[in-house]
Amino acid sequence: MKAYVYGANGAEIADVPKPAPKGTQVLVRVHACGLNRADLGMTKGHIHGSAGGVGTVLGMEWAGEVAELGPDAKGVKVGDKVMGSGAAAFAEYTLADHGRLFRSPSNMNFDEAATLPIALTTMHNAVVTNGALQPGQTVLIQGASSGVGLMAMQIAKLKGASLVVGSSTDAGRRARLKDYGADLAIDSSDPNWVDQVLKATDGQGVDLIVDQVSGPVANQNLKATKVKGCIVNVGRLGGTHADFNFDLHAARRITYIGVTFRTRSIEEIRDIFAEVRNDIWSAVEARKLQLPIDRVYSFDEIGQAFAHMEANKHLGKIVVTL
Structure with missing residues (x-):
C-alpha cells in the first residue's frame, strides 16, 4: 500500500x-x-x-x-x-x-x-476534565485559531462559559475567532493583552486558561488568571522554556496542569474517547461542534x-x- x-x-x-x-x-x-x-x-x-x-x-x-x-x-x-x-x-x-x-x-x-478526533479529545480533556470549567466561568484559549483552539472555544461555549477569550497573533484569523465562540479576541504578542483580559473580567482575571503557546506568555498567563484559577498547558508552540514567576503563581494560588497524549496509556486514552462520547457526542451529531x-x-x-x-x-x- x-x-x-x-x-x-x-x-x-x-x-x-x-x-x-x-x-x-x-x-x-x-x-x-x-x-x-x-x-x-x-x-x-x-x-x-x-x-x-x-x-x-x-x-x-x-x-x-x-x-x-x-x-x-x-x-x-x-x-x-x-x-x-x-x-x-x-x-x-x-x-x-x-x-x-x-x-x-x-x-x-x-x-x-x-x-x-484530535480536537475533540484534546480539548474536552483540557477544558472539561482537567480545566473543570463550570457554567458562568470565564476562559482564555491561547492559540485559538488552530483547529484544536477553535474546538476549545466551542466546547467552552457549549459548557456555559460566560466569557470566552481567544488569542491569535494574525489579524485576519483573529477577526474570525468570534465566529467560533470568542467574545473577545486578543493578540498575545501585544504587551497589553493582559490588561484587556483584566478589563473584561472586572480586574479579576479568567477562571481558566488553556495554553497552547507557553514560552513567552507564561508569566502573562499568571497575571491574567484569577486567584484560585487554573491553567492547563496543552501545547508549547511559543517555546518549551521560559522565565516563570513562582511567587506570582503561589500568590494567586493557581492550579497549573500539564497534559499530553504522548505519555498516556491506551486505557487512559480509551477513557478520554468514552468521556467525549458520553458528554458531548450529541453536539457533534447536531453539528454544533465542527x-x-x-x-x-x-x-x-x-x-x-x-x-x-x-x-x-x-x-x-x-x-x-x-
Missing part, C-alpha cells in the same frame, strides 16, 4: 506492507486525514512520543471504513464508517485500538470527520499540504484525501 513515510531522504510517498490487526486493533481503510502540528515536526525527523525517525509512517488523525477486526476488537463491525487517532494515519490502511475511535455521524463526510476546512489536497499532493501548514496562514484544518 502507499503511505507517507519519513525516510532517508525526508518525508515521501512510498510503498509499505499493509498492516494486519491483532488483539483489540481495527484495520481501517483510510479515506481522509487531518494534518496536525506534530505531523509537521515529524516530517523533519523529530520524535513525537514514541513515534518518529526513519521508517515511520506519518500521520495521527483519519476517517475511513472498518476493513478488518482483530480477534479481541469490539464495538464496531466491518463496513462501519469511523474516525480516530493514532500512529501511521497517512496511508491507505491504518490500525487503531477499538477504544480509540468514534463512529462517524451519518450527516458527516469523510473530509469533515477527519478534522475532529471545524472549518481550510483546504483539501489529494494524497499525491501531501507535500503541498505540509508546505501550506508550515506557511501558517490557514484557519482550521488541512485535509488530505485518499
Whole structure:
C-alpha cells in the first residue's frame, strides 16, 4: 500500500506492507486525514512520543471504513464508517485500538470527520476534565485559531462559559475567532493583552486558561488568571522554556496542569474517547461542534499540504484525501 513515510531522504510517498490487526486493533481503510502540528515536526525527523525517525509512517488523525477486526476488537463491525487517532494515519490502511475511535455521524463526510478526533479529545480533556470549567466561568484559549483552539472555544461555549477569550497573533484569523465562540479576541504578542483580559473580567482575571503557546506568555498567563484559577498547558508552540514567576503563581494560588497524549496509556486514552462520547457526542451529531476546512489536497499532493501548514496562514484544518 502507499503511505507517507519519513525516510532517508525526508518525508515521501512510498510503498509499505499493509498492516494486519491483532488483539483489540481495527484495520481501517483510510479515506481522509487531518494534518496536525506534530505531523509537521515529524516530517523533519523529530520524535513525537514514541513515534518518529526513519521508517515511520506519518500521520495521527483519519476517517475511513472498518476493513478488518482483530480477534479481541469490539464495538464496531466491518463496513462501519469511523474516525480516530493514532500512529501511521497517512496511508491507505491504518490500525487503531477499538477504544480509540468514534463512529462517524451519518450527516458527516469523510473530509469533515477527519478534522475532529484530535480536537475533540484534546480539548474536552483540557477544558472539561482537567480545566473543570463550570457554567458562568470565564476562559482564555491561547492559540485559538488552530483547529484544536477553535474546538476549545466551542466546547467552552457549549459548557456555559460566560466569557470566552481567544488569542491569535494574525489579524485576519483573529477577526474570525468570534465566529467560533470568542467574545473577545486578543493578540498575545501585544504587551497589553493582559490588561484587556483584566478589563473584561472586572480586574479579576479568567477562571481558566488553556495554553497552547507557553514560552513567552507564561508569566502573562499568571497575571491574567484569577486567584484560585487554573491553567492547563496543552501545547508549547511559543517555546518549551521560559522565565516563570513562582511567587506570582503561589500568590494567586493557581492550579497549573500539564497534559499530553504522548505519555498516556491506551486505557487512559480509551477513557478520554468514552468521556467525549458520553458528554458531548450529541453536539457533534447536531453539528454544533465542527471545524472549518481550510483546504483539501489529494494524497499525491501531501507535500503541498505540509508546505501550506508550515506557511501558517490557514484557519482550521488541512485535509488530505485518499
